[in-house]
Amino acid sequence: MNETTRxxxxxxxxxLYLAFELGKETWKLGFSTGLGQAARIRTVDAGELTDLRxxxxxxxxxxxxxxxxxxxxxxxxxRDGFWLHRYLASLNIANLVVDSASIExxxxxxxxxTDRLDAAKLLTMLIRYYxxxxxxxxxxxxxxxxxxxLRHLHRQLxxxxxxxxxxxxxxxxxxxxxxxxxxxxxxxLNSLAAVRLWDGHPLPPGLMARLKREYATLLSVEQEIxxxxxxxxxxxxxxxxxxxxxxxxxxKLKGIGPTSAxxxxxxxxxxxxxRNRREVGALAGLSPTPYQSGGESHEQGISKAGNRRVRxxxxxxxxxxxxxxxxxxxxRWYYEVFGQxxxxxxxxxxxxxxxxxxxxxxxxxxxxxxxxGAELKA
Numbered sequence: 001m002n003e004t005t006r007x008x009x010x011x012x013x014x015x016l017y018l019a020f021e022l023g024k025e026t027w028k029l030g031f032s033t034g035l036g037q038a039a040r041i042r043t044v045d046a047g048e049l050t051d052l053r054x055x056x057x058x059x060x061x062x063x064x065x066x067x068x069x070x071x072x073x074x075x076x077x078x079r080d081g082f083w084l085h086r087y088l089a090s091l092n093i094a095n096l097v098v099d100s101a102s103i104e105x106x107x108x109x110x111x112x113x114t115d116r117l118d119a120a121k122l123l124t125m126l127i128r129y130y131x132x133x134x135x136x137x138x139x140x141x142x143x144x145x146x147x148x149x150l151r152h153l154h155r156q157l158x159x160x161x162x163x164x165x166x167x168x169x170x171x172x173x174x175x176x177x178x179x180x181x182x183x184x185x186x187x188x189l190n191s192l193a194a195v196r197l198w199d200g201h202p203l204p205p206g207l208m209a210r211l212k213r214e215y216a217t218l219l220s221v222e223q224e225i226x227x228x229x230x231x232x233x234x235x236x237x238x239x240x241x242x243x244x245x246x247x248x249x250x251x252k253l254k255g256i257g258p259t260s261a262x263x264x265x266x267x268x269x270x271x272x273x274x275r276n277r278r279e280v281g282a283l284a285g286l287s288p289t290p291y292q293s294g295g296e297s298h299e300q301g302i303s304k305a306g307n308r309r310v311r312x313x314x315x316x317x318x319x320x321x322x323x324x325x326x327x328x329x330x331x332r333w334y335y336e337v338f339g340q341x342x343x344x345x346x347x348x349x350x351x352x353x354x355x356x357x358x359x360x361x362x363x364x365x366x367x368x369x370x371x372x373g374a375e376l377k378a
Contacts, residue, residue, distance in 0.1 A: 019122035020075035021115045030119035031059040039120040074126045076100045102138035147271035167218040243270035255324030277359040286355040318354040329372035
């Protein structure tokens, strides 16, 4: 045998494969025992766990499998989250949650797509995955219930800040349609009543009523933001949860505040287990995407296939890192490589800096090794 030939272990143990195509009203279930066998497709009402267990038992009888036959399943990550994964795990079913974007599809402009075909396709790929093709798709790392719960605070806070900006822009836009510019301040409503248009008339009553409603909503959103930030501040000061301790550790570095530290930990470092720096960059979507075909070879930019919240925050913090940590090794590297050039080169460089910074923060949390040349807060 050639020394480079990889020994493959085969097993004759029967396995029931199950693929879910999850919908809002119904679920399509695809069953099989291996490649070359037509998929057994069944439909159950969404969330009906009793019917699901019955279909699994019927599939075992249909394929003449013993009751103790192991079941391996999969479904695409989506609106149903991870509760189904946890339920299947309670039944001793080895389930995979799959990244939808990593599933191969036909590249024709028009392709046939139905829930039945999707279930059969997932089933085939599940069998291939357990047959040794581990790169056939990307498997999502399922967080614990506690880790998933801790993500709600900063995600709601991010959503509220977007909503706050939307209301501010809407108020400014409504005033601009009448040629009025009025800054937002505590006496905004009183100032609004005193506004006069170009012809000396007050604002129309319908517009005035809408502006008052928008401003009231803006104040409500602002209060919610303040409440959540206060709650986060209290947790950082008093909580003894290990992941909050990681937040405090990150905040010791200059240039890292509570918003970025909380997001980095709760979305990224608290519950994921990275094996190397490449995994850190890939999960943030900051990995390069080369294209090479024949004599053509060029770079397509970052993959953007990872966590968009972490990616956006990492780039923002990278800009701040240059200001707060100018003597660090990362900042010196940036200025040496990307210091000369225009805005486009600076933007490319800060993305590369963001990737290196994430790796440095990961090592800092894992080993306590402070990024080279970085300063701690007083």
